[in-house]
Amino acid sequence: MVALTEAYIDSIALNAASIKNGKDLVRKNSFPILNRTEDDTLLFGECKGSGKEPYRCSADFMHPEQPVYRCSCPSRQFPCKHILGLLYAAAAGQTFSVAELPSDIAEKREKAEKREEKKKEAAVTGDGASPKRKVNKSALAKKLAAQLEGIELTEKLLKQLATSGLVAADARALRQYEEQAKQLGNYFVPGLQASFRELIDCLRSEKSASSGYVEAAEQLTSLHSLLKRGRDYLTARIADPEMAISTDSALEEKLGHAWQFAELREAGQVREQVELIQLSFRSYSDQARGEYVDEGYWMQLHDGQLVATRTYRPFRAAKFIKEEDSYFHIVQTKELAVYPGEWNRRARWEEMTLRETSAADWQAVRQHAVKSYPDALKTIKNVLKNPLSDKNPFMLLHAARIGQTEDGYAMEDEQGKRIALGHIEAIGQPTLSFLPFIQEGSLTDCAVLVMFEDRLDTGRLQAQPLALIAEDEAIRLLY
Template sequence: MKQLLWKYREIQFRQARGNMIALTEAYIDSLALNAASIKNGKDLVRKNSFPLLNRTEDDTLLFGECKGSGKEPYRCSADFIVPDQPVFRCSCPSRQFPCKHILGLLYAAAGGQTFHVADIPSDIAEKREKAEKREEKKKESAEAGDAAPPKRKVNKSALAKKLAAQLEGIELTEKLLKQLVTTGLAAADARTLRQYEEQAKQLGNSFVPGLQASFRELVECLRSEKSAASGYIEAAELLTSLYALLKRGRDYLTAKIGDPELAMNTDSAIEEKIGHAWQFAELREAGQVSEQAELMQLSFRSYTDASRGEFVDEGYWIQLNDGQLVATRTYRPFRAAKFIKEDDSYFHIVQTKELAVYPGEWNRRARWEDMTLRETSAEDRQAVRKHAVKSYPDAIKTIKNVLKNPLSDKNPVMLLHAARIGQTNEGYAMEDEQGKRIALSQIDAIGQSTLHSLPFLHEGSLTDCAVLVMFEDRLDSGRLHAQPLALINEEETIRLLY
């Protein structure tokens, strides 16, 4: 199985200062909120819904009209005066952005439709002028020595109230857990679990959404149709993690109440585990932002998190410069999913001016606000392969140390080098250069097999390659299980999960 090859038409938009941006179907797809938006945008082009398609002479602005449900057509535009920060506008009432009319406009351009040269509309010219003045003021401030934004002031009164509410949330969660343990897991019937779920809703007023989600995950585990043995083992693991989070959370919040000026913890994921939603500005202020990063996505999946009431889009990426593996996660609440951009697989290299990495211990979460895409090259794959861990005993030792932390990710991911991958009497296994083996299997966290693709790969793809592996420690078997997510060799990237 080879990596999917994207077939697309490409046009170049030229800036006055000579910069270029590639407008491709892959790039446009990355802008869309979800798959439905992509389909709707392409349908508009297929149905010839654009009676007017224009562009400026310098190719920095696309604008036109699209037929809608009303008498007047919708006016839409895509402004690329700053290539990596395009501005989209549309007169339609849609709450989705970019809307299908903007996507259709871009697909029409990428598909090679004729755009007539026209003067820039006056309203867009005015908006450009205002934006330029704002940038000039920022530049003047930077030259005057005010480049660093002022540190945000702490509202001590509001912070004290929030911390007190969070401590109350910890006390309530601990009370619920004690009730559950005292009564006994086996006594938690459907009626009892519904009561716990209702009581857990009170945590919504305590600014501890992370704790609330963890407790709901425990309730969902007890409600599941798993066998009694496996269900109780998983519940015990969740209880252990939740108790550890409550203890560390209480200590951390108590320390902050004693010192309101105490900086937010960046050595662990305790803030996010409790439920803090980090803002980009906060991460920058905490020194968690690096400049000029290039990342390659190695794996992607979307799944439903019932305990959080959200869809989760999760990608695993490698930074090409240092080999650090990071994860991106987009959370889309069930009720608002159609208004939140749905993430997807990326088969190009992402280039970003600023990469923010969340506090944590392993496979830390990352995000960026602006990006450009470029084709993946053989040099990129070679860079990835150089970062693969070659000693399996060292890798296993590292993973076991990660799993000892009750607050760490229970499914750590690592990039390993495989001298060969093949079948043994017990199934597939990967082997390092010293002959040490790691057995491969399906893990519960993913819920779908990736091993069924291996028989279709030629021998060269299974030899001297880098393998992205997700681990899982199972108490029922007492073994560390590993599932391959992707294979990378000199010629191709083979995604087993995408």
């Protein structure tokens, strides 16, 4: 069984409310029956509910990397508060009586094992190779044609906007564009639809005229490039039905493709036996997409590659989708799927276990920090030149020292080269205000996770620190 700590239980909860409700059940002694099997692979019990009959809940750790939770309650949130309460009770050291494995759980385990065996048999061909998924070519052709129409419609809207002029886009005109953008939902291009809505939001914002129009012009340019590349790509796929889906860039995801784990595995985008450490984390709302986004910034310990995790929770269904939070343990996963992209690629996993973070892990992180600022800035500038790349790339840099200059805070490398630190508008959360409270020793010879932003209004590259990594700890400025 996995080590049941509060941190682990918090990590599987849907949101903060679920955590509170689960702990309240333990505090109120709502579990008259708490049992465990002799091999500790199953925790099960009964919890008092609003009805006459108690809710029967269980946590099955037969496969620790992929535990199974069950509850008889009608809640649509999962794991529900009763399961969380059961786990919190175990973590708190409450007594669980040894009992026989319930017959219904034994039956479910047996069925699950048979399903897993069938999957393994179906997943391997006679020569030992994994077969490709079957594709409905007729349906795919219709989808590609519809996406191409979506590109044409988006381009038409952009031309209308550009012809009338960004300055002339008043509130009434923007409402009309927003209504027209809803039509894009019929063409399988949710990424284009979100990008166009983002452009509308730029024009609607209350920023100063100069910065607002500069940001809108940047979004307009990026969207125009996406349309051009998207049209060429879709036209090529329609002409060649056997053409494989692109994994050379983030183009498919920018258009709105939702990658499945099986697709990424088939495309060779899955890495095996990976350990990751989270360096920083933030949550924000994306009005253009109509979703909350939980974003984590991670390093793969074996090679130092930085990746990002993103969980999208639509506003309307947010309470039913797990709300991600900061991780302070090492994540161990058998398979890490990495999305196509150019820099700070998005990653995800389906199964994981956790282990405690050690000083050796932080030393491993520090070894991968880039020491030359001119080289780092050259890399970041090249990344930002690509319109399909993330607008806010991040990098781990080594800082000989961090301190104040006449113009504010700056970090300096071993050759005396400096990077001025400031606030990135996209983050919306200042972090420099924490630096005066950090011990001076932690501001020298440290690794710094830095996010960048190209400020077109000033023509300068802005950098904001997200975390400091000292010899045996991380100081998160954004968590």
